[in-house]
Amino acid sequence: MHLILGGTFDPVHHGHLRMAVELRERLGVDRVALVPCHIPPHREQPGTRSEDRLALLKLAIAGEPGLTVDDRELNRQGPSFTAETLSQLRDELGPREPLAMVVGMDSFAGFHRWRDWRRIPELAHIIVVNRPGAELEPQSEPAQLLNQRKAAAINELHGRPAGLCLALDLPLLEISATGIRERIRSGRSPRYLLPDPVWQAIRDRGLYRDEV
Template sequence: MHVIYGGTFDPVHHGHLRLALEVSECFEGAPVSLVPCHIPPHRGATGATAQQRLRMLQQAIAGDPYLRIDDRELNRGGASYTADTLRQLRCELGDDEPLAMVVGTDAFAAFDRWKEWEQIPELAHIIVVQRPGMTLNPETRPGRLLAERRAGGTEALRHCASGYVLELDPPRLDISATGIRERLRMGRSARYLVPETVLAEIHDMGLYRACPVTKN
C-alpha cells in the first residue's frame, strides 16, 4: 500500500503529522509519504520557499519510521498538479500496487475544479478526511463521486489498485498553518503547535516575520 499526503506544509505542524500517523495506523503501519508542493495552483504564494518548507519537513519527521518525504513536486518545478504526481507514481509502482492520496473534506468539496480530476480515481484511491464543521453536498459532482465509489473500509483499498473513495474521521488537532503564520506575524508564540525542531528552523531563518533567537 502506497499512501501520499500532499500540501504546502507552510509550515508543517502537529496537525499534519498526527493526521499522517492516524492514516498510517488505519492501514496497519503503511508508511505515508508527505509530498510538499512546489507552487500551489489554488492559493497565493507560500510564506517560505520550497527549500525552506522541505527543510522543516525533514526536521519534523526525522527518525519517524512511518512518515517519509517525497520531494518530486519540488524537483519537477512549476505548478504542482496531483494528477501529474499520481501518473508518475503509477508508472513507478505498476498497475497492481494499491495507491491512495489523502485529502480533506474542504479540498474534496472542490475536487471537480482540480486539473484532470476525472482521471484521478483511475490512478489512485482517495482518502477523504473529515474536517470539523464540513459537510459534503451529495448533489455536487464530488458528492456523487463519493456515493458511486464509497469504500466500506480500508480492506477494499488494500486489495485493489485504485478507484475507491474512503471517508475517515480520525481524531484531529485543530491547528492550521494559516493560524500559525498569523501568530508569528503578531509576535506571538507558536510553541506546541509545531515540533520544537521546526520552530527552531522558523526562528533561525526568520520566517513568517518571526524574530530570530539571539545566540550567545
C-alpha cells in the first residue's frame, strides 16, 4: 500500500515525524511519503518559502528509510488540491495498487469543502487520525462518509485499491508548528520540539524571524 501524509510542514517537527513512523508501523507499509503543500487552500499561508520547507523536511528524515518526501505539489503552480495529487498518483500506481491518504480529524471535519471531495474516496482510502477535542457533527457529510465507508480492520485497506475510511487512535506528540514559529520570532528556543539539524538550518537560513 502506498501511504501519503500531506501538510505544510511549516516547519516540520517531531509531532509530524513520530506520527509518520507510528502510521508506517501500525499500517504495515514499507514507507510513508510526506507530501509538502505548496499553497494550502483551506488555511493560512506558510511562514516561509516552499523550497525552504522542502529542504528542512529532507533534513528531518535523513537516515530514516521508512520516510520519503514527495515534492510533486511544490512543482505545481497555484493551490495544492488533494484530489489532483491523488489522481496523479493513481495514474502512476495503476488501478489495483492500494493507495491511502492521512488526514487529522480536525481537518476531516471540513472535508466536504475540499475541491472534488466526493472523488477522493474513489482514488484512495482515507485514514482519519483522531485528535483530542476534534469531533464530527453526527449528521455532517464527513461523518456520513466515514460511517458509510468504514473499514472494520486495517487489513481491509490492503485488499482493495481505494474506497474505505479508517479512524485511528495514535499516540500523538502535541507539538504545534505555529508555536514553534512564535518561539523563534520571539527569540526563544524551540530545541527538542524539532530535529536538531532542522533547528540549525532554520538558524543558518534566518527563517521565521521576520514573520508577521
